[in-house]
Amino acid sequence: MKKLTMALIALPxxxxxxxxIAGMKYASDDDRCERGERYSQEDRQKRNPDKMVERLAKKLELSQTQKNEVKxxxxxxxxxxxxxxxxxxxxxxxLRGLDPSAADYASALAQAKQKAAFMAESKIDERMHMKAAMQKILSPEQMAQFEAMQSKRKHHQGMER
Incomplete structure (x- = not known):
């Protein structure tokens, strides 16, 4: 009987x-990981190109010219x-504004799909342009080290398996 009473008291x-404790996780205003909260302009500015270049300069031993070009x-x-x-x-x-019951729904959806496809293609093109530009700036040894760093980062973030 005592065990049952203790259990009934301990459970609530x-x-x-x-x-x-679970509610305390997002109690802070500084927690940007809260569901639904977006990065602010200030957070995006923290990705300062100067800081990124300095980190790369240390790891890849970049010259001043290379630093300027990478920046x-x-x-x-x-x-x-x-x-x-x-x-x-x-x-x-x-997409949120599309009305499935509207007469022009199919054409509006097709236009949105085309826009999304174009954006995806542009993103891939930009990624390849960035890689080509980095290859022009870095020496072959530095590029190999840079790609290894990227691969390690992607693997760490769970993007590459």
Whole structure:
């Protein structure tokens, strides 16, 4: 009887404690991982090209000329990423606004699909352009080391299996 009483008392305490601890995970305003919360402009600016170039310069032993070229490449990439982000938001807004019961639904959906396909193609093209530009800037040894770093990062993030 004592064990049953203790169990009945402990069970609600454990449930309340677990709920409280789980709720504390996103209590902070600084937690950008909260579901539904997006990166702010400030967060995107933290991906400062200068910092990325300095990290690469240390690991790849870049010359000053290489640093400048890589920095300009990263700045251009950041601007293109912002443009792509805005286009993607526009596409999502269009898709959310589609009405399946509308007369022109099929044609509007086809246009949205074409836009999405074009954006995906552009993203792949841009990735290949970035790789080609990096190959022009870096020496073959540095490029091999850079690709190894990327592969390691992608594997660490679970993107490559």
């Amino acid at each position: 305490i454990l449930a309340i404690g677990t709920t409280t 300009q490449l990263f700045i251009n990439k950041q601007q293109q990423r912002e443009t792509m982000r805005e286009q993607m938001q526009s596409l999502h807004k269009t």
